[in-house]
Amino acid sequence: AQKVTQAQTEISVVEKEDVTLDCVYETRDTTYYLFWYKQPPSGELVFLIRRNSFDEQNEISGRYSWNFQKSTSSFNFTITASQVVDSAVYFCALSEAGGYGQNFVFGPGTRLSVLP
Amino acid sequence: ETGVTQSPTHLIKTRGQQVTLRCSSQSGHNTVSWYQQALGQGPQFIFQYYREEENGRGNFPPRFSGLQFPNYSSELNVNALELDDSALYLCASSLEGLAGQPTYEQYFGPGTRLTVT
Numbered sequence: 001a002q003k004v005t006q007a008q009t010e011i012s013v014v015e016k017e018d019v020t021l022d023c024v025y026e027t028r029d030t031t032y033y034l035f036w037y038k039q040p041p042s043g044e045l046v047f048l049i050r051r052n053s054f055d056e057q058n059e060i061s062g063r064y065s066w067n068f069q070k071s072t073s074s075f076n077f078t079i080t081a082s083q084v085v086d087s088a089v090y091f092c093a094l095s096e097a098g099g100y101g102q103n104f105v106f107g108p109g110t111r112l113s114v115l116p
Numbered sequence: 117e118t119g120v121t122q123s124p125t126h127l128i129k130t131r132g133q134q135v136t137l138r139c140s141s142q143s144g145h146n147t148v149s150w151y152q153q154a155l156g157q158g159p160q161f162i163f164q165y166y167r168e169e170e171n172g173r174g175n176f177p178p179r180f181s182g183l184q185f186p187n188y189s190s191e192l193n194v195n196a197l198e199l200d201d202s203a204l205y206l207c208a209s210s211l212e213g214l215a216g217q218p219t220y221e222q223y224f225g226p227g228t229r230l231t232v233t
Contacts, residue, residue, distance in 0.1 A: 004158075037224075043204060045159070045224035091158050104149070104222070106158030 002027045004094050004107035012113045013082050021077045021110045023092030029053075032066065032076045035093040039109070045091070051075065082114045119143065120209050120225035128231045134195045137228045139207035141188040145212065147171070148190045149222065150182060153204040165190055192221075202232045 003026040012020045023036065035046040049059065051068050059066050063080045079086055092107040118125050119142035129135050151159035161174035165184035166214045179195040188209070194201055208222035 027215060042226060043229075044226040045206065045208075047221060047223070093158075104151075104159075104161050106160070108152075108156075108158050 002029075002032075002094050002096055002105045004105050006090075006092055006094050006110050008110045009108070010111045010113070012115060015084060015097060015116050016081050018078060018080050019082050019112065019114075021079075021090050021092075021112065023075045023077065025073050025075065025092070025094045027094060028098055029096040031096070033095045035095070035104075036066065036075075036077050037091045037093060037106075039089045039091060041088070048077075065070035079112075082112075084114050084116055087112060087114045119209065120223050122205075122207055122225040122228050123223070124228060125226070126229045126231075128233060129183075131197055131199060131218060131232055133197050134193065135197060135230065137194075137205050137207075137230070138190040139190045139209075139225055141190065141207075141209035141225050142211075144207035144211060145188055145223070147209065148184055148188070149208045149210070150190075150192045151206040151208065152201075153206060153227070154175070154200075155203070159206055162192070185206050197232045199232050204229050 005024045007022055011019060020104045034051045038046040038048055049066055056068050056070055065078045067076045089109045089111045091109045093104050095104045121140045123138045150162040152162055152207050153159040162180055163173040163182055164171045165182055168184045181193045186189040204227040205215040206224050206227045208224045210222045
């Protein structure tokens with residue numbers, strides 16, 4: 001069965017600090033997708049990134065970067081020079097491939113507070 | 117904004133009652149998924165509809181049911197409400213990609229906060 005673990009329940013940083021959110025996943029499939037979503041206080045989940053299991057290249061998008069390592073089943077998310085607007089709950093999610101009816105599994109989330 | 121809307125925003129029901137939650141997908145999206153998010157937890161997959169047919173279901177009892185309409189709007193129905201059904205209910209729409217494969221990129225609505233007393 002698939003599982004996503006986010007060991008950090010809450011993190012507090014001061015503005016401009018770098019912060020890394022950890023994500024560890026479990027799956028038996030060789031083809032799968034990993035995601036990060038941001039959930040601000042408004043409640044709407046905001047898509048940040050999708051990565052498939054065959055693409056281990058790290059990605060950078062502005063202040064955000066992602067480190068995918070299949071050897072350790074991890075897909076960590078780093079925010080550089082954090083800002084107050086980054087305060088939110090961040091979810092890592094896993095979807096096993098296989099066509100329609102995919103079952104997304106979300107981790108429990110990490111609440112990030114960026115203090116001014 | 118994702119273009120996915122949900123109604124109502126908040127709802128209070130009594131145990132044993134029935135409730136219908138509505139979702140309007142992003143234009144052209146033919147797949148809709150519903151999730152339950154209890155307080156302090158990650159969303160849990162309830163089921164997915166593709167072209168008006170249920171296409172996958174999570175670990176939820178049959179009293180959770182759904183409908184998808186030709187205009188890609190959808191409903192989540194919950195019968196015999198229980199206190200544990202209190203949660204944020206999220207719908208997410210996505211689009212069929214090339215060669216009939218899903219794109220896996222879901223666009224979430226703002227959710228409906230259901231409170232069962």
